[in-house]
Amino acid sequence: MSAAVAQDYAGAPLGTPVYELTHVSKTYARNLVVALEDIDLTLRKGSFTSVIGSSGCGKSTLLKIMAGLIPPTKGRVILQGQPVTGPRRDIGMMFQQATLFPWKTAVENIVLPIEIRDGKAAAKQAMGKAHELLDIVGLKGFENVYPNELSGGMAQRASICRMLITEPAVLLMDEPFSALDELSRDMMNMELQRICREQDATAFLVTHSIQEAVILSDEIVVLKPRPGRIAEIVDVDLPRPRTLNMMTTPKFGAIVDYIRSLLDKGEEM
Amino acid sequence: MSDVQNYSPSVKAADHAEDTVWEQKVHFIDSVPRWLAMTFVFVVFVGTWQIVTSLRLVSPIILPTPMETLKDMIFVGQNLLTGGYMLGALWITIKEVIYGFALAIAIGFSLGVLVGETAFGEKAVMPYLVAIDTMPKVAFAPLFVAWLGFGIESKVALAAFIATFPIVVGTAAGLHAADENARMLFKTMGASRMQTLIKMKLPTGLPQIFTGLKIGAVGVMAGAITGEFLGGGKGFGELIRVAASQLNTPRVFSLILYLSLVGLVVFASVVWTQRRLVFWHKEQVGSGEF
Numbered sequence A: 001m002s003a004a005v006a007q008d009y010a011g012a013p014l015g016t017p018v019y020e021l022t023h024v025s026k027t028y029a030r031n032l033v034v035a036l037e038d039i040d041l042t043l044r045k046g047s048f049t050s051v052i053g054s055s056g057c058g059k060s061t062l063l064k065i066m067a068g069l070i071p072p073t074k075g076r077v078i079l080q081g082q083p084v085t086g087p088r089r090d091i092g093m094m095f096q097q098a099t100l101f102p103w104k105t106a107v108e109n110i111v112l113p114i115e116i117r118d119g120k121a122a123a124k125q126a127m128g129k130a131h132e133l134l135d136i137v138g139l140k141g142f143e144n145v146y147p148n149e150l151s152g153g154m155a156q157r158a159s160i161c162r163m164l165i166t167e168p169a170v171l172l173m174d175e176p177f178s179a180l181d182e183l184s185r186d187m188m189n190m191e192l193q194r195i196c197r198e199q200d201a202t203a204f205l206v207t208h209s210i211q212e213a214v215i216l217s218d219e220i221v222v223l224k225p226r227p228g229r230i231a232e233i234v235d236v237d238l239p240r241p242r243t244l245n246m247m248t249t250p251k252f253g254a255i256v257d258y259i260r261s262l263l264d265k266g267e268e269m
Numbered sequence B: 001m002s003d004v005q006n007y008s009p010s011v012k013a014a015d016h017a018e019d020t021v022w023e024q025k026v027h028f029i030d031s032v033p034r035w036l037a038m039t040f041v042f043v044v045f046v047g048t049w050q051i052v053t054s055l056r057l058v059s060p061i062i063l064p065t066p067m068e069t070l071k072d073m074i075f076v077g078q079n080l081l082t083g084g085y086m087l088g089a090l091w092i093t094i095k096e097v098i099y100g101f102a103l104a105i106a107i108g109f110s111l112g113v114l115v116g117e118t119a120f121g122e123k124a125v126m127p128y129l130v131a132i133d134t135m136p137k138v139a140f141a142p143l144f145v146a147w148l149g150f151g152i153e154s155k156v157a158l159a160a161f162i163a164t165f166p167i168v169v170g171t172a173a174g175l176h177a178a179d180e181n182a183r184m185l186f187k188t189m190g191a192s193r194m195q196t197l198i199k200m201k202l203p204t205g206l207p208q209i210f211t212g213l214k215i216g217a218v219g220v221m222a223g224a225i226t227g228e229f230l231g232g233g234k235g236f237g238e239l240i241r242v243a244a245s246q247l248n249t250p251r252v253f254s255l256i257l258y259l260s261l262v263g264l265v266v267f268a269s270v271v272w273t274q275r276r277l278v279f280w281h282k283e284q285v286g287s288g289e290f
Helices: A003-011 A059-066 A106-110 A112-118 A120-125 A127-136 A153-165 A184-196 A212-214 A244-248 A250-268 B002-006 B010-017 B034-052 B066-081 B085-117 B120-134 B139-148 B152-175 B180-188 B193-231 B236-245 B249-277
Strands: A018-029 A031-044 A048-050 A074-079 A089-095 A168-173 A203-205 A218-222 A229-235
Touching: A003 B249, A018 A059, A018 B034, A031 A059, A031 A229, A048 A059, A048 A074, A048 A212, A059 A168, A106 A112, A106 A153, A112 A120, A112 A244, A112 B152, A112 B193, A120 A127, A127 A153, A153 A184, A153 B120, A168 A244, A184 A212, A184 B236, A203 A212, A212 A250, A218 B120, A229 A250, A229 B120, A244 A250, B066 B085, B085 B120, B085 B152, B085 B193, B085 B236, B085 B249, B120 B152, B152 B193, B180 B193, B193 B236, B193 B249, B236 B249
Parallel strands: A048 A203, A048 A218, A089 A168, A168 A203
Antiparallel strands: A018 A031, A018 A074, A218 A229
């Protein structure tokens, strides 16, 4: 990936296609299962896209392909004009568990991606930026605390910082708050929205929760299983910034109902 | 203000109802400090011992009185402190234990990494290790004597042989301890295999590795003494063997007690290192903490 290309994308206006998947399919040769079939997907700069579907619809496979962890069987996967052929530093990832390492302090955990790619000296230089990020997610003062002393929500905030430290072009999130209780989860979703807006982040979220998908997303990709195909891409035209109060509005309810009906249809087939 | 009070049931209860203060039962043992409980067991033990010997329930040749044992311990202690022949013997045994443990750590850790990290090791080497581990390792003592002679080498070999396997198993288990998320995270960060091993798998596995080291620390002592029993030499085990053959039971008792101090130091040094290195891991009760 050339620096010049990355530069172009960093300065590109919101709405420019950042991540493009064309006719992506994945077949697991060992058991001849078609996990994904003909997925076409475009993530635009500054947009928030969620993917939702019942278990076995290929959500995780899709995310792994987009993260460069596994290759597709067919199709093109292009991030910032460059094909994805393995893990890249312009991809940020977050998992269901915070996965902070208990022998490192919060700030040391956050600069870990830099340490792995560029060595200890670079990691040290990134400390200042890690402090800024901790401030952004509301963890100022917890820089030198070990993960054992952080609550589940705080740990996930720290893992957001770790995802952002390399300034990735796209954020891939695999049910990041599903291990949290509902109150923390709602709060973290609002935090995530705020952080994404501040950073003009291009975000891609895998989730089981229709409400979570609707409150966060501009577009929701509804997958139907066996084989995993896109049933429909639903636009969410609720105004930004979203608030938790919107979850009680008729419009929110209508979108949730519509997506639920799409998912039910997928189940019948 | 009175409105607020009306909505607050707890305030109401405090104002109008009887206080529901009651004493929670505390088990007696929870209120006793540990040293006192341990002293109690010690006193009961020695007391029983004293009664058994003073009533002549057991022949004094088989079981000396606590006093005789204490006298002999003081005698042995004097000999050790004044640099007598026993100190020389103890030093030989300590050397066997240290060399044996160092060797076991080096071999055990390397084999553990081979078996825990590489598919080849797991497929091709592990079955042999399991097979050897199920053998009674003490049975190899005569072989080590035949190969390495009656000197310290054969004892070091047996001590290391016994202590190696728990370290292999601990290291291999430790390398498998990292969860799927941590592995995936390291992959997405583009970490090399070496980076993943050193920065993630090894630190994650330290608790298991130290469990192996602790079991090994106990085994290394047993190996050195067994080696001395079966292969002669000039160590502490030989002193025990000679004292036992002379039916000098007080001496056997006091020698064993001093020997156990050495074992305790080895074990404690492992625990001390673990606390330094694995400060982040809360150890569970009953896993060798004292």
